Amino acid sequence: MKVFEKKVPWYVAGLAFECLECGRCCAGPEEGYVWVTEKEIASIAKYLQISEAAFRTRHARQIGRRCSLIERSDNKDCVFLANKRCLIYSVRPKQCRTWPFWTRNIETPEDWSLTAQQCPGINRGSLRPFEEIQEKARGTRE
Structure with a gap:
């Protein structure tokens, strides 16, 4: 009988990250998708004090069966990024x-090193625990 060993992720000791509020993760030049769920659309629309229909018209685009925030046409920044x-x-x-x-x-x-080239907050600040990293990563799988 074989015993299967669960592979321990390389970041089990944690990863350092501190948001420097630089806005680079929300800025162009590449076009991308910021997927939003129905619940998130409702929440953002309520926060902006507009209807969900108005939110979809002004701030979102349909991509197949999913919905994404739009980018500014001039620089591909997120429509909600300002200063x-x-x-x-x-x-x-x-x-x-x-x-x-x-x-x-x-x-x-x-992969982490490549991402650090885009995000100056990676490998800075306090160590984020393995459990937090796993929870956030699970939230991004589809």
């Missing part, structure tokens, strides 16, 4: 709340 600050920070989507601990960013040390 390096999130205008909807308290109700921002899960995708934003879990950065940089997305599964694709933590699969290998090399």
Whole structure:
């Protein structure tokens, strides 16, 4: 009988991260998707004091069966980024709340290093515990 060993992730001791509020994770130049759920749409619309229909028209786009926030056409920044600050920070989507601990960013040390080239807060500040990293990564899988 074979005994299967569970592979221990390379970041089991934790990863250092401190948000420097630079806004780079929300800024262009590449186009991307910030997926929003129905619940998040309702929450953001309520925060902005507009209807969900108005939110969808002004701030979102349909991509297949999913919905994404739009970017500014001139620079591909998130439509809610102003002066390096999130205008909807308290109700921002899960995708934003879990950065940089997305599964694709933590699969290998090399992936983490590549992500650090985009995000100056990586490998700075306090060590985030393994459990927090795992919880955030689980929240980004689909």
